[in-house]
Amino acid sequence: xxxxxxxxxxxxxxxxxxxxxxxxxxxxxxxxxxxxxxxxxxxxxxxxxxxxxxxxxxxxxxxxxxxxxxxxxxxxxxxxxxxxxxxxxxxxxxxxxxxxxxxxxxxxxxxxxxxxxxxxxxxxxxxxxxxxxxxxxxxxxxxxxxxxxxxxxxxxxxxxxxxxxxxxxxxxxxxxxxxxxxxxxxxxxxxxxxxxxxxxxxxxxxxxxxxxxxxxxxxxxxxxxxxxxxxxxxxxxxxxxxxxxxxxxxxxxxxxxxxxxxxxxxxxxxxxxxxxxxxxxxxxxxxxxxxxxxxxxxxxxxxxxxxxxxxxxxxxxxxxxxxxxxxxxxxxxxxxxxxxxxxxxxxxxxxxxxxxxxxxxxxxxxxxxxxxxxxxxxxxxxxxxxxxxxxxxxxxxxxxxxxxxxxxxxxxxxxxxxxxxxxxxxxxxxx
Ligand code: LRH
Ligand code: MN
Numbered sequence: 322x323x324x325x326x327x328x329x330x331x332x333x334x335x336x337x338x339x340x341x342x343x344x345x346x347x348x349x350x351x352x353x354x355x356x357x358x359x360x361x362x363x364x365x366x367x368x369x370x371x372x373x374x375x376x377x378x379x380x381x382x383x384x385x386x387x388x389x390x391x392x393x394x395x396x397x398x399x400x401x402x403x404x405x406x407x408x409x410x411x412x413x414x415x416x417x418x419x420x421x422x423x424x425x426x427x428x429x430x431x432x433x434x435x436x437x438x439x440x441x442x443x444x445x446x447x448x449x450x451x452x453x454x455x456x457x458x459x460x461x462x463x464x465x466x467x468x469x470x471x472x473x474x475x476x477x478x479x480x481x482x483x484x485x486x487x488x489x490x491x492x493x494x495x496x497x498x499x500x501x502x503x504x505x506x507x508x509x510x511x512x513x514x515x516x517x518x519x520x521x522x523x524x525x526x527x528x529x530x531x532x533x534x535x536x537x538x539x540x541x542x543x544x545x546x547x548x549x550x551x552x553x554x555x556x557x558x559x560x561x562x563x564x565x566x567x568x569x570x571x572x573x574x575x576x577x578x579x580x581x582x583x584x585x586x587x588x589x590x591x592x593x594x595x596x597x598x599x600x601x602x603x604x605x606x607x608x609x610x611x612x613x614x615x616x617x618x619x620x621x622x623x624x625x626x627x628x629x630x631x632x633x634x635x636x637x638x639x640x641x642x643x644x645x646x647x648x649x650x651x652x653x654x655x656x657x658x659x660x661x662x663x664x665x666x667x668x669x670x671x672x673x674x675x676x677x678x679x680x681x682x683x684x685x686x687x688x689x690x691x692x693x694x695x696x697x698x699x700x701x702x703x704x705x706x707x708x709x710x711x712x713x714x715x716x717x718x719x720x721x722x723x724x725x726x727x728x729x730x731x732x733x734x735x736x737x738x739x740x741x742x743x744x745x746x747x748x749x750x751x752x
Contacts, residue, residue: 383651394737407441505548601645617667
């Protein structure tokens with residue numbers, strides 16, 4: 322059976338419909354930015370170089386504990402997920418890397434999977450372990466924890482799983498391993514806070530020791546869920562402490578949905594940058610809890626302020642600053658491929674806007690305690706419509722001026738519905 326793919330011809334045809342207007346808008350924005358001493362061509366080049374990894378678990382429809390409503394043409398295995406990743410990359414041009422989750426994406430042959438990805442211009446970003454679910458053939462249950470479980474056999478099993486993820490990642494060409502554990506308690510007294518943290522560090526030392534020299538381990542903190550009273554790695558403070566304890570390859574990953582409401586995440590980012598312990602991000606957005614909504618869909622100004630800290634650090638050439646950018650979302654009511662394309666565009670929008678900030682004027686206002694001018698300097702950048710730069714970067718990189726419009730015009734999902742009759746019990750998205 323042939324597998325339908327969106328051809329360059331269709332992309333060119335669709336781009337032809339919007340190119341004249343894009344050139345007009347681009348010309349105008351170029352003049353506006355030149356008045357601010359900015360060269361639009363430099364910004365397009367920077368935009369063409371921007372990269373963000375997509376989560377393999379984001380290619381299928383996600384759900385909640387109440388329900389999951391899968392759509393037509395869902396990917397049924399890791400190869401079909403990579404097909405869709407290839408399509409997203411073809412249209413937005415900024416997502417050549419895929420982050421895998423083991424065992425959800427455990428390949429029979431890692432070499433075959435690497436070839437399949439390579440044929441689509443894809444490579445593998447950070448691996449992700451899973452000690453928050455029990456697998457059918459598992460000896461020890463993670464019901465009461467994994468790396469911090471009181472029972473050494475459970476901890477050993479969890480450590481071995483993480484080491485296996487690293488081994489699979491080596492064959493796939495990945496260079497980082499992400500550890501998020503849901504370990505915690507639902508009731509006061511259920512867990513001894515200090516002993517649990519000691520166990521976490523012991524287990525992480527064993528995982529750290531299994532890292533190849535050129536790898537990094539990303540530790541992800543989360544305020545709550547699945548535990549609802551205490552979570553062992555609940556905030557950036559304990560995460561930072563552990564990263565320091567473990568060594569230079571251990572860094573702190575910031576998932577935007579893993580903080581209490583109204584926490585100043587951009588300041589946490591600035592702290593982790595200053596301490597040389599920022600691993601990178603799981604970008605998404607949220608209104609209440611860990612909602613895993615599309616990046617920039619709820620709090621676009623917060624996303625801009627986070628990129629403002631990142632661009633500021635980049636400009637200051639802060640030592641050891643190599644943040645990994647990944648999306649981590651659950652697409653419950655949208656086409657997953659469309660949400661990933663739009664989210665990748667929103668990250669790039671925030672990044673380009675952050676490069677518009679007049680940093681001399683900002684520093685001057687900050688040093689003069691001119692709060693209004695400082696905020697105004699940021700707002701000028703945030704309120705600049707950089708869409709022509711984003712579209713021109715895609716178009717010049719062989720992508721689509723209108724990714725979602727081109728995706729829909731191609732009939733891709735309907736074609737995949739024909740190619741991918743649903744298989745019972747197969748869920749590609751997070752539930
Ligand atoms: C936990 C998390 C983690 C992943 C999982 C899919 O909430 O953000 O990064 O392992 O989602
Ligand atoms: Mn995450």
